[in-house]
Amino acid sequence: MSFVDVIWLIVRKDLRVELRSREILYTTLFFALSIVLVFSFSFVRAGVAVEDAAAGILWVAIAFSGTLALGRAFERERQNETLRGLLMSPAERPALYLAKLIGVLILLFAVELLVVPLVALLFQAPLFLYPFYFAGLLITGTIGFCAVGTLFAAMLGRARSRDVLLPILLYPITVPVIIAGVRGTAALLQADADLPIARAWLSMLVFFDVVFITLALWTFEAVMTE
């Protein structure tokens, strides 16, 4: 079985399981919407949002709901010891990591598909004015966040206090992703969109993704074996 076949097999399996109940999808989506709402109350005054609030709220929603999705996805694995089963299979570890990453990404992109238009609507934010830049930021940012998150969630699999440890570990390390996402999006939302800055943030995100996916692939085996 080729490398790509293994990945595809696992992704398909995860999607099939998820589509049966859609539990993670619905709960994550609703959670993201709640976040947007709660933060809107914090940052909107007399019907007008604080400057850059839209960008900030969007990325906070992605980060928080992403953490939730990651936790839930691996909790499901843990409950049936299926991760251990996968690890014992002859499947290459990098394939496992990538398959898990792709699975979580699909989920988060689905959530973003709904949250982004909502934020655009609530804050009259012209998020689609520069669609390629914005999509670039969104995709690379989500990938960066999930690249680190997938590794951490997997390694915390059977650790004690894993529910609270995942956010504790994940947020400080993904600070650059959040900063880049928010500032990049804010640059696009400005009245006079600052494209060079958005490009700079986009480049950083691409670089971050490459470095950290590589790092995760490199350490996945070492971290997961007893």
Added chain:
Amino acid sequence: MNKLFSPLLIVIAAMFAFAPFLIGGAPYESTMGLVQKIFYFHFSAWMGMFAAAAACGWGSAVYLFKRRKSADHLAVAGAELVVVFGIIGLITGPLWGRKAWGVWWTWDGRATTALVMWLIFVSYLLLRRFGGPGSERLAAAVGLFGMFNVPFVYWSVNLWRTLHPKTTVVPSLPVSMGTPLWFSTAAFLGLFALLMALRRRLEERRADLETLHLALEE
């Protein structure tokens, strides 16, 4: 314990005894006056923190791939020292900033980077403390990721904002300020080495205890 420990202890103690003379004798900086003297310990504490972070990163990498217990001891000792020296830096910074810039915290580039790195190592320690068995390995991954993150954090926070004295400050210091600065830094780095040795000794003894427990249960 290591034969170098006692002489090093004496040297470092002497350096710390001498430092106030050097610092007191250094000239006042023209606009900030007395409060700038915090700088000598502030800068030195950061140097100590970098050294500790490097130690933790290195130890984490070696432990993750070679499973050498001593590397893990190095990593956890380094992480604790990052937190200790970091606290010193993070408190002396705002104290200085309050007088020099008028506000306690301004989200300045370098200060924020330091804060984020400090948080990463606090999370490392929390993982080790509350993660249950096997958390040394997981923490090693966090340490390694933290190390690789340094340039990204620095770059992104800097593009976000900056107010710090430019890096050119240190080379352009007059000799009268340079000497107490490098002296304090050397003293702090020496202190770092001492504390590192102490902390690693603790880890080694804990490992010995583990072995004894296992031996007893046979």
Added chain:
Amino acid sequence: MKRLLLVLMLALCGTGAFAQQPTKPANEGFLPVDESAKKEEIPAAPLVMTGYAVAWIAIFIYVWSIWQRLGKTEREIADLNRRLAAGGRRS
């Protein structure tokens, strides 16, 4: 081991006693910091003293914490050794 720790702590204490009075301000200095905030009359001396105090206290607390933990571990090791020597099989 513990004696060495004691010496370290006393040495750090001793340096405090030797703190010197600052000399008259000189007119040289490095590039001034970018001053974007208003200038208030905040006395500098308490800030400086707090800064140095924080450094000392943090180091003291840390050394003390290592001392405590080391003592506890050594006691447990001694205890286990005794038990092993006394014919060691735990039922």
